Amino acid sequence: MAIKRHWRNGRSYLEEWRSHRERKKVVSEYVRYLEPALDQPKHGRGALIDRAIHGPSYRAGAVRLLWWLAENLGIPATIRTICGRESDPTTLEAGRVLTAWSINRVLDPTSVTRLELWTPTTDIPLLAKTSPEEFTKDAFLHAPDAVCCADPARAEVVDHLPELEETLSRRWREQDPLPKGETEVLAYDITSVRFFGVTCPISAPRRNPDDQQRLQVNVRAVVIRHDRMLWRHFVYRRNRHGIGTIRNLLVERQRANVRPRLLIVDRGLVGKAIVEEVRGTEWPLLGGLSKHTKEVADILATVKVPETPQSFVHATRTGAIYTTKATPRLWGSEREVVVYSNAERAMDDRTERNEALSNIGKALTALSEKGKEWSEAKLHAAIQEDSR
Numbered sequence: 262m263a264i265k266r267h268w269r270n271g272r273s274y275l276e277e278w279r280s281h282r283e284r285k286k287v288v289s290e291y292v293r294y295l296e297p298a299l300d301q302p303k304h305g306r307g308a309l310i311d312r313a314i315h316g317p318s319y320r321a322g323a324v325r326l327l328w329w330l331a332e333n334l335g336i337p338a339t340i341r342t343i344c345g346r347e348s349d350p351t352t353l354e355a356g357r358v359l360t361a362w363s364i365n366r367v368l369d370p371t372s373v374t375r376l377e378l379w380t381p382t383t384d385i386p387l388l389a390k391t392s393p394e395e396f397t398k399d400a401f402l403h404a405p406d407a408v409c410c411a412d413p414a415r416a417e418v419v420d421h422l423p424e425l426e427e428t429l430s431r432r433w434r435e436q437d438p439l440p441k442g443e444t445e446v447l448a449y450d451i452t453s454v455r456f457f458g459v460t461c462p463i464s465a466p467r468r469n470p471d472d473q474q475r476l477q478v479n480v481r482a483v484v485i486r487h488d489r490m491l492w493r494h495f496v497y498r499r500n501r502h503g504i505g506t507i508r509n510l511l512v513e514r515q516r517a518n519v520r521p522r523l524l525i526v527d528r529g530l531v532g533k534a535i536v537e538e539v540r541g542t543e544w545p546l547l548g549g550l551s552k553h554t555k556e557v558a559d560i561l562a563t564v565k566v567p568e569t570p571q572s573f574v575h576a577t578r579t580g581a582i583y584t585t586k587a588t589p590r591l592w593g594s595e596r597e598v599v600v601y602s603n604a605e606r607a608m609d610d611r612t613e614r615n616e617a618l619s620n621i622g623k624a625l626t627a628l629s630e631k632g633k634e635w636s637e638a639k640l641h642a643a644i645q646e647d648s649r
Contacts, residue, residue, distance in 0.1 A: 355407035446486035
């Protein structure tokens with residue numbers, strides 16, 4: 262059974278479908294209507310989605326298309342060539358297993374403990390030229406060990422990911438070259454991923470949005486802007502703001518012999534050390550700066566953004582965005598920066614700030630009249646109590 266989401270007249274509805282095999286084909290049959298979907302709105306362009314939204318060919322056509330794409334890019338063969346020597350000889354070859362797992366993640370995300378039930382309902386065994394019984398739970402659990410695992414004999418971690426990513430991204434660019442006159446642009450970002458296990462050696466307790474100490478790892482990804490394809494990724498437990506977060510990228514770029522191009526970095530990573538590190542590699546760097554740093558505060562105090570048609574960028578729900586370009590001194594050198602402002606948002610912030618300062622002034626005035634004869638210690642205690 263499968264629950265499918267269908268859109269009609271801008272609204273989302275849930276339906277139950279059943280799949281069965283007829284000779285060499287997998288056929289999907291509509292079972293019943295369930296209910297309107299109450300959770301997620303329709304995804305727009307550029308939004309992250311949990312699974313691919315496609316037409317009626319849910320089990321056969323979509324699976325066959327993705328398998329063909331994977332073989333055309335050489336994904337199963339590349340995994341077999343690079344990781345074959347690390348595979349468990351008692352389980353199915355990792356290239357086919359990981360390709361099947363990836364297709365499941367795109368079409369119908371399922372727990373790894375249920376992949377052995379999902380796979381035989383698709384054309385994957387037929388396409389992989391493998392018996393459905395070979396896609397066992399152990400085969401899926403052992404497949405990632407072929408890519409990265411600890412080798413007690415060599416007392417080290419065997420990691421084939423860098424070689425896999427380099428080979429697959431190079432093959433992709435060979436088959437899909439950049440348009441004439443366009444250069445490669447890489448975007449680099451970092452995010453914290455919560456980890457629910459208790460034995461992972463690279464997980465570490467960190468603060469989360471819910472303000473609790475939870476185990477998590479830091480995942481850093483480099484994406485090719487032109488076709489939004491993953492170029493490299495790194496997983497660390499160290500400080501996400503450290504210089505090592507981007508130094509590994511620069512080293513990997515040199516190994517891959519990538520010509521200097523524009524590098525876009527997340528605002529939380531840009532700092533003096535990283536700017537100087539990238540500058541030494543001749544890569545142009547584009548990134549945001551936190552307005553809470555002293556250097557940025559000095560720039561904001563001296564650079565004024567004019568509200569003119571020439572500086573207008575676009576309108577948002579919270580107001581109009583204006584921007585201007587300047588070349589102030591930043592970290593000992595003159596650097597080109599772009600300063601933007603939202604006039605309506607700034608007015609709201611100014612009103613809230615003035616209101617808060619007014620309330621503080623009134624409270625201090627009342628306290629000064631009330632505590633004329635108080636000692637200094639009692640006065641400080643009263644101020645702290647009022648601030649709560």
